[in-house]
Amino acid sequence: MTREVTRRQLERWLVEHGFVELPGKATSHRQFARGGLKITVSGHGPQDLTKKHVALVLRQLAGAGFDKETVRRELAE
Secondary structure, X not given: OOOOOEHXXXXXXXXXXXXXXXXXXXXXXXXXXXXXXXXXXXXXXXXXXXXXXXXHHHHHHHHOOOOHHHHHHHHOO
């Protein structure tokens, strides 16, 4: 990807695509669920997600039936 993906971009994308934020617990991580898929977004540290974290999320979404390239393109907008 040419641009970094921020936590807020990922959270907004998840909500727009039917994911629901689960109630928080003792950690600052935020969890979003849809069906049997649960995505965890770090709640601390830099706003930009690492390439590794983005790749892990893309892999999970692809396994759930989302098109990886479409998701990547939408997140980069």
